[in-house]
Amino acid sequence: MLTVSCAVRGGVPVVTDTACDWVKPIYLTAHDIDVMDKQTKRDVLSHNYSWDINCNILVKTKIKP
Secondary structure, three states: OOOOOOOOOOOOOOOOOOOOHOOOOOOOOOHHHHOOOOHHHHHHHHHHHHHHHHHHHHHHHOOOO
């Protein structure tokens, strides 16, 4: 005997992206820049660039004039 049932699923689940809530740009002082090696400066620049591309637009759209 074959038994078939249908389940009714609720609405479509809502996915909320919270990655930009905990990622922030890295701010440096003049002293930080003086003492960092070249690779660390590149890493900070890369991090800040990625944040700007992926998250900054979200920050700008949340701010209402």
